[in-house]
Amino acid sequence: MAKVIERPKLTWYEHLYLPAVAQGLAMTFREMFKPNITMQYPEERQVFYDDYRGAPVLVKDELGREKCVSCQLCEFICPPKAIVIEPGEIPHDDPDNHVEKAPREFFIDMLRCIYCGMCEEICPEEAIFMSSEYELNGTNRAELIHNKAKLYERGGKRVDSIRKWKDK
Amino acid sequence: MITLTINGETTEVEDGKTILQACLERGVDVPYYCYHEDIGIDGNCRMCLVEVNGNTDKLTISCKQPCGEGMDIQTESPEVKKARKGVLEFYLINHPLDCTICDEAGQCPLQDYAYRHGPGDSRFVEEKRHADKRVEFSDKVLFDAERCILCTRCTRFFENVRDSRPIGVCEMGGKSTITLGPNGKIEDPYQLNIVDICPVGALTSRAQRFMQRVWFMDFAETVCPGCSKGCNIQAGAYQGQLKRFEPRRNADVNKSWMCDDGRLSFDTYNLDDRVRGFRALGADATIEQAVAAVRKAVGDGAGVAVLASTKNTCEELFAIRTWAQGKGVTTLWHGASTWAGDDFLKQDDATPNTAGAVALGFVPVPADATAPRGLIVAGDVDIPEHLLDGLDFLVVQAPQVGMLAEGATVLLPGRTAMEKRGTWINHQGIRQEVRPALDPGAGVPADWALWRDLADAGWPSFAHLRAATDEALAGVVPSGGAPAGDVVETSA
Numbered sequence: 170m171a172k173v174i175e176r177p178k179l180t181w182y183e184h185l186y187l188p189a190v191a192q193g194l195a196m197t198f199r200e201m202f203k204p205n206i207t208m209q210y211p212e213e214r215q216v217f218y219d220d221y222r223g224a225p226v227l228v229k230d231e232l233g234r235e236k237c238v239s240c241q242l243c244e245f246i247c248p249p250k251a252i253v254i255e256p257g258e259i260p261h262d263d264p265d266n267h268v269e270k271a272p273r274e275f276f277i278d279m280l281r282c283i284y285c286g287m288c289e290e291i292c293p294e295e296a297i298f299m300s301s302e303y304e305l306n307g308t309n310r311a312e313l314i315h316n317k318a319k320l321y322e323r324g325g326k327r328v329d330s331i332r333k334w335k336d337k
Numbered sequence: 338m339i340t341l342t343i344n345g346e347t348t349e350v351e352d353g354k355t356i357l358q359a360c361l362e363r364g365v366d367v368p369y370y371c372y373h374e375d376i377g378i379d380g381n382c383r384m385c386l387v388e389v390n391g392n393t394d395k396l397t398i399s400c401k402q403p404c405g406e407g408m409d410i411q412t413e414s415p416e417v418k419k420a421r422k423g424v425l426e427f428y429l430i431n432h433p434l435d436c437t438i439c440d441e442a443g444q445c446p447l448q449d450y451a452y453r454h455g456p457g458d459s460r461f462v463e464e465k466r467h468a469d470k471r472v473e474f475s476d477k478v479l480f481d482a483e484r485c486i487l488c489t490r491c492t493r494f495f496e497n498v499r500d501s502r503p504i505g506v507c508e509m510g511g512k513s514t515i516t517l518g519p520n521g522k523i524e525d526p527y528q529l530n531i532v533d534i535c536p537v538g539a540l541t542s543r544a545q546r547f548m549q550r551v552w553f554m555d556f557a558e559t560v561c562p563g564c565s566k567g568c569n570i571q572a573g574a575y576q577g578q579l580k581r582f583e584p585r586r587n588a589d590v591n592k593s594w595m596c597d598d599g600r601l602s603f604d605t606y607n608l609d610d611r612v613r614g615f616r617a618l619g620a621d622a623t624i625e626q627a628v629a630a631v632r633k634a635v636g637d638g639a640g641v642a643v644l645a646s647t648k649n650t651c652e653e654l655f656a657i658r659t660w661a662q663g664k665g666v667t668t669l670w671h672g673a674s675t676w677a678g679d680d681f682l683k684q685d686d687a688t689p690n691t692a693g694a695v696a697l698g699f700v701p702v703p704a705d706a707t708a709p710r711g712l713i714v715a716g717d718v719d720i721p722e723h724l725l726d727g728l729d730f731l732v733v734q735a736p737q738v739g740m741l742a743e744g745a746t747v748l749l750p751g752r753t754a755m756e757k758r759g760t761w762i763n764h765q766g767i768r769q770e771v772r773p774a775l776d777p778g779a780g781v782p783a784d785w786a787l788w789r790d791l792a793d794a795g796w797p798s799f800a801h802l803r804a805a806t807d808e809a810l811a812g813v814v815p816s817g818g819a820p821a822g823d824v825v826e827t828s829a
Contacts, residue, residue, distance in 0.1 A: 240437035
C-alpha cells in the first residue's frame with residue numbers, strides 16, 4: 170500500500186520564489202570572502218605532522234652509511250607479512266666492516282603494507298621510518314614492491330642524537 | 338642410591354651424579370654454560386650456583402658438586418636468584434649488545450638467561466672491552482673475541498672428545514681469550530660442533546653466517562642421510578630451502594655431534610631441476626599411463642632386476658619388495674655408495690639405510706652380474722655401466738633430472754632423502770625415524786605411495802605400511818620391529 174504524502178501548502182511569500190534566490194546568492198557571496206578550506210591538489214600538498222604514518226622507508230645515518238643491520242625484527246613483527254629481508258655480510262675490505270651485517274635485499278610489499286608502524290617501533294637500529302608519503306601508484310603490481318634501492322632513495326639521510334656506530 | 342631434597346621435594350639420585358645433573362634430570366631449571374653432557378664438567382662459569390643445606394654464605398656450583406646423602410638443595414631461594422643476577426651482570430659488562438647482528442640470537446643461552454634471570458639493566462657506564470671480532474679459526478669457523486664468555490666448551494671439546502688441542506685459552510684476567518695453537522688453523526673434520534656448543538655467538542660457521550634468523554626456520558627432527566651412522570639431526574628450512582643441519586643428542590648414536598661433511602651437505606638437497614610428473618616412452622604421462630607402461634614392460638618379471646638406492650627408507654624398500662614379489666621379479670639389488678670414513682662418526686658407507694636394505698633381502702650388485710632384460714632403478718643411485726648394456730627397458734624413479742633420467746623408458750618422480758618418511762637402520766642396527774624437512778610440491782608423490790600404487794597394495798595410509806614393515810623386520814633387525822633410538826634431547 171503506497172503511502173501518500175500531502176504536498177505542503179505554500180504561503181504567498183514562498184510562492185514569490187525570488188526571496189529564496191536572494192537568500193541563496195547571499196550565502197554564495199558570504200562564502201566567497203571567507204578563507205579556503207580546500208586545497209589545490211596536486212599543486213598544493215598537505216603538510217603532515219612528524220608522526221604521520223605514510224609509506225615505510227629506510228634511512229642512512231649522518232655519514233651516509235646504511236643503518237639497517239638486517240636483524241629481521243621488522244620482518245618478524247610485520248602483521249601483514251609485507252617485509253622480506255635477505256640478510257648479507259658486509260665485505261671484509263669495506264671500511265664499515267665492523268658493523269658486519271647489512272641487508273643484501275630489502276623488500277616491502279606496499280600492496281600488503283597496512284601502515285601500522287610496527288616496523289618503525291620495533292627497529293633497534295632506528296633504520297626504518299614511516300615517511301609522510303601517501304601517494305603510491307604504479308602501472309603494475311611489481312612496481313609497488315619496493316626494493317632496497319627504492320627504500321633508501323625515499324628515506325634519505327637522517328641525523329639522530331644516538332650514533333651507535335660512530336666510534337666503532 | 339642417594340636420598341636428597343631438591344626444592345623441598347625428596348628424591349633418589351644415582352651414585353656419582355652431580356647436583357646439576359640431578360636437577361636437569363628432574364626438569365628443575367638451573368642455568369649453566371660451561372657444563373655439557375658430552376664434554377664434561379669444568380666449573381668455570383659460576384652460573385649454576387645453588388644453595389646447599391641452607392649455606393647462604395657460600396653458594397655451591399651445582400655442576401661440580403656430587404650429590405650427597407640428605408642434602409637439602411634450593412635452586413630458587415632469594416640468595417640464589419641474587420647470585421645469578423650478579424653473575425649475569427658480570428657477563429654482560431663486556432658482552433657486546435649486538436644481538437641484532439649476532440647469528441646466535443634466538444638460540445642463545447646468554448640472551449635467554451639475561452631475560453629470565455638477569456638484572457634487566459646495566460650499571461656499567463665505562464667503555465666496554467674491545468677485541469678482535471673476526472678471527473679466522475679455520476676456513477669453516479670464525480671467532481668473535483668480544484662475544485666470548487670463556488666457558489671453554491670449545492677447547493674442551495677438542496681435548497675431551499677429539500683428543501687434540503688446536504685452540505686454547507691464553508692471557509690472563511680481562512685479557513683472556515681463546516686463541517689458535519702453534520699449529521695454525523683448525524683442521525679437525527668435526528670442528529663445526531664447537532659452533533653448536535658455543536653458548537654465545539662467539540663461534541660462527543662461515544657457511545651459515547648471516548643466512549637466516551633461526552626463528553624464521555622450520556625444523557624437522559630427522560636423521561643425517563650422509564652415511565650409515567645416521568646421526569640424529571634437526572634440519573632447518575626456510576621457504577622450502579634447507580638452510581642448516583644441526584645435531585640432536587642421541588646417546589646411542591652420535592652423542593651431540595656430527596661431522597662437518599654431513600652438516601655442510603644441506604645445500605645438496607635444494608634441487609632446481611626436479612623430476613615432476615611422469616614420463617613414459619618419451620612423452621608426458623599420467624600416473625595411470627606410467628603404471629600401465631611399467632606393467633607392460635615388466636611382463637612376467639623374467640630377467641628383470643630392481644636396483645634400489647639405500648637412501649630409501651625401510652618402508653619404501655618394503656613397498657618396492659612387495660611390488661617386485663607381486664610381479665615375479667626376484668633380483669633385488671641395492672646400490673650403496675662409499676666415501677672415506679673415519680674412526681669417530683663418519684662411516685665408509687655413504688648411504689643411510691644399507692642395513693635396512695640387507696634386512697629386507699636386497700643384495701649388493703654382484704661383480705659378475707650381467708645386464709638384465711629390464712632394470713628398475715628406485716632412487717638416487719650410481720649404476721654400474723655394464724648393467725646398462727643391452728637393456729630392453731629402463732624404469733627410473735629419480736628426484737633430479739640427469740643422464741639416467743634422459744634415457745629412461747618410464748620416468749617416475751622421486752623424493753630426496755630430506756623429503757622422505759619412514760625409518761632408516763644404521764650400521765649399529767638401530768632403526769631411526771626419518772621425517773620430511775621439505776615438501777617437494779606438486780607432481781612428486783610420496784615414494785611409498787607411488788610404489789603402493791604400482792604394487793596395487795592395500796595400504797590406505799602410511800601407518801598401515803609401517804605396520805607391515807615392522808612385521809617384515811621383526812626378528813631380522815637387532816632392535817626388533819619398533820623404531821628405537823629416537824631420543825629427542827637438546828642440550829643448551
